[in-house]
Amino acid sequence: MLRHTAPLGIGLPPDEELLLDAPDDRLAPALVAAGGGDHGPAAKALAQTREAAEWENRDRAVQRLAAFAAARPEWFEAWQEASPHDPDLLLVKAELAVTRALASPAHAELLREVTPLILAAAESDPRDPVPWRIALDHARGTNAPHTEFEQLWARAVRRSPHHYGCHVAALRYLSAAWYGSHVECFDFAERAAQDALPGSLLKALPARAALAYLTSGAPRTGIPRARLDAAADLAAELSRSYEPADPWPAEVRNLLTCVLVELERWEDALGQLRLIGPYATSFPWDRLTDDPLGHFMELRGQVRLEVAATMPLRGGPAGPDDHYA
Template identity: 80%
Template sequence: MPLLRAFIRTARMIRHTGSLSEGLPADDDVLLDAPDARLAPALVAAGTGDPGPVAKVLAHTREAGEWENRDRYVQRLAAFATHRTEWFESWQSSAPHDPDLLLVKAELAVSRAFTSPARAELLRDVTPLILAASDADSGDPVPWRVALDHARGTNAPHTAFEALWSQAVRRSPHHYGCHVSALQYLSAAWYGSHAECFDFAERAAQDALPGSLLKALPVRAALAYLTTTAPRTPHGIPRTRLDAAADLAIELSRAYDTADAWPAEVRNVLTCVLTELQRWPDALEQLRLIGPYATTFPWDRVCDDPLGRFLELRDTVRLEVAAALPLRGGPGTSGAHYA
């Protein structure tokens, strides 16, 4: 019987896997961390050493209060400045007190420190940069997200972290980036527990507006739990809670267009969780919604080659879905079901 089941499973894979590629871009068309249409030309200019378009884009996010875009752009620009420094050095020389420059400078220093064995020591020296960024615009929550990351890296006690958190939510109660930073601090990998992480995520998701990325916080908590290196106890997070987190993120994902860059990271996180839960048809749906927009996170948690891991997982999901389809008919056949 086991041999027969294996034979049938293989036959199903052979029959259906090809047809399940519909809606998935070719491997060569998949992009890793692709910038949106506004940031992309600014990055191209920065690549030639010109910081002007970057400065304009960030100034617009600050003046318009586009805090989520601002946070994303700052992190992307800091990562870019790690490898291409000419434009950033030119910007510092021409406008050393620009509030947007100060914010990128603080983010760059924090992100560099996190990759160093001397993290705590380096982060202590970054404090003045974060203060300068926060003083440059008192209403901007993004420097406080940087401060929350800084506090996590310096082993700040809960009381200190909560003080920073209160400053962040005063400026933007539903800022996704600040909530993600708080979720990381409360995770079992840092200074909290899986239970604390889930409780925080579920409260924030419950209070969030429709369509808010905060609805995806529970699935990020699920990811932290499912990919932890620590052994799970019998009193860990129940499967029903993990599935509920995934279902909430699926609902959020469906509210956005296919191949939309804005929810790309959320969809990548959700796909990773769905595969860990072996919810293969749901994972395939998310892969189609992701389109060409792969993101480094969460695949860098499990592999040194995030894009390669993403593409490999697409193949795995198609095979698993194909293996559950009946031999006769296919995905579009009336009455077809997943076993």
């Protein structure tokens, strides 16, 4: 094991080069400027996503900016004073309010007060699906019945049928942890993946359902192993369609790695760690620990040891039958 562990580290960046939730090249300067109190670059970056109808980029940027505003509110307060009716500001404001409310034990009551913010964001640009992703998160926290969820879902997909963020929000609502079941969650995820465009992150939605099932703490008797492996294989196929160390699919690769570890598919997990490169993401590791980056570092070592344990003394990988020995 010791002999094999070091070579297995080839292709893995050292710990000191790892980045947690690194922003893309367009958003990074906006966050730096916001840290200095200037909201202008953030407003411009979001406006560009709206004007170009880049809804996936817009959703990611809104979530990152809302998280930054929660920690460093000065720039956001200045933005509100300067442009209170800016449609991009309204969207970040709605996301921030929903995120804060969901984190509170009294989330149902707090979320009812947020409804006007979501409606204002939705009315500011009727094309935009992101307010409806926020509305789906809001519905989950307010114990909305399935009929209301289905109405919101219809509005979301009418604006963008393949929007990843809206599908993730719907999957959470349908999960066993909220108002559905593991089977319902898988059925929804598999349908979405089947209808997805080539290269779409929706191909990883079944792996996300698998992650929820495997980390639920419940007995693993409801979903067949073959269905879990198929979900992981589909996400792996998606991962291979992107370049190594690409920040865009980083979260999908991180969640896939977690699924592969839970399934004890160690060599496949090592392959994903190499594709991840330096781009660790808080999700899914924050489901397991309060130190996502530290856990990610430890996991890389664990996976290398597990792969080394399957290798014969004279080198070379073990045969396929040895992986589940």
